[in-house]
Amino acid sequence: MKRKIYISILMLLLLSACNINHHNNDVTEKDLSHLLQNIEEKHNAKGKIPFHGVKDTKGKVNILIVGVDSRDNERARSDAIMIAQYNPKNKHAKLVSIMRDSYVEIPNYKKQFHKINTAYYLGGPELLRKTIKKNFSIDVEHFVAIDFKGFIKIVDLVAPDGIEVNVKEAIIKDMALNLQPGLQRLHGKELLSYARFRHDGESDFGRVKRQQEVLTSLKEEFVNRLGTVDGVFKLPTVGEEVLNYIDTDMSMKSLLSLGGSVLLNKVEHIETMRIPLNSAYRNSKSSHAGSILELDFLKNKEALKEFLVDEPAPVIRDKGK
Numbered sequence: 001m002k003r004k005i006y007i008s009i010l011m012l013l014l015l016s017a018c019n020i021n022h023h024n025n026d027v028t029e030k031d032l033s034h035l036l037q038n039i040e041e042k043h044n045a046k047g048k049i050p051f052h053g054v055k056d057t058k059g060k061v062n063i064l065i066v067g068v069d070s071r072d073n074e075r076a077r078s079d080a081i082m083i084a085q086y087n088p089k090n091k092h093a094k095l096v097s098i099m100r101d102s103y104v105e106i107p108n109y110k111k112q113f114h115k116i117n118t119a120y121y122l123g124g125p126e127l128l129r130k131t132i133k134k135n136f137s138i139d140v141e142h143f144v145a146i147d148f149k150g151f152i153k154i155v156d157l158v159a160p161d162g163i164e165v166n167v168k169e170a171i172i173k174d175m176a177l178n179l180q181p182g183l184q185r186l187h188g189k190e191l192l193s194y195a196r197f198r199h200d201g202e203s204d205f206g207r208v209k210r211q212q213e214v215l216t217s218l219k220e221e222f223v224n225r226l227g228t229v230d231g232v233f234k235l236p237t238v239g240e241e242v243l244n245y246i247d248t249d250m251s252m253k254s255l256l257s258l259g260g261s262v263l264l265n266k267v268e269h270i271e272t273m274r275i276p277l278n279s280a281y282r283n284s285k286s287s288h289a290g291s292i293l294e295l296d297f298l299k300n301k302e303a304l305k306e307f308l309v310d311e312p313a314p315v316i317r318d319k320g321k
Helices: 002-016 029-045 117-136 148-158 169-175 188-196 203-225 229-243 252-264 297-309
Strands: 061-069 077-087 092-098 103-105 113-115 142-147 163-167 182-186 246-248 270-275 281-286 290-295
Touching: 061 117, 061 148, 077 117, 077 203, 092 203, 092 297, 103 117, 103 290, 113 117, 117 142, 117 297, 142 148, 148 188, 148 203, 148 229, 163 188, 163 203, 169 188, 182 188, 188 203, 203 270, 270 297
Parallel strands: 061 142, 092 270
Antiparallel strands: 061 077, 077 092, 103 113, 142 246, 163 182, 281 290
């Protein structure tokens, strides 16, 4: 019975996305069944990474997205930390970036405080989840982690013609890109360089903005491809390849259900936010962590709560006023 449900979801995703009649194409239930079996086997063969996410009480889906700077035989550091939220009731999506140099309390860490990306290095996605919950009172249900090699491959699979971005001269020189300034369509390797650049006046703040821009554009490109017959028939292959380059705690049922919801109910706009807020941090240094962002936790915590939980933040008055 479960297999039939999975097949129905995938069939619906494939056919409804393009409004084509399944009687007039070559995709059969047998083909989809075979495809699904292969994907499930590969997904299960990876093994489960310990993760104890918590469902949102209002039915929203919160997913921790981690961009990983992994190297062979080394523990990975998280270069990008985001919380993606999808609300199936109103079809709204939100994306929060938490800057990696944010100085936070890491549960059970001997020095207590360190940069938030250290949490992933020490304990993977589960410790990062606990760290976000402890410092910002926000929990997530699932996680998705992707390393840089995987990002390059996914971009080239989903957007073979590249993603259009506005490339500045400083980025071209720093990354030694063979490009001209202005609007350019970048492919996987170049787009990764664009998203990781931080050697200008905006530093990591500019990098976070570009990371959000790239992720949003990638989503739009993927949805647009579903508007063509060619895109629909290539979707199973793309989906199977993408799974090879990510780690996640999500089951096949969850992946298909969420993917079907997002793709069949097109999200027109993604609201974005960055932590820390402009007025809620200061640059500082730590003897064991180096350069850090020292957060005003009250302001950032309340703003994040208002953004993701939709509860108005209380007025915060400066002391002495």
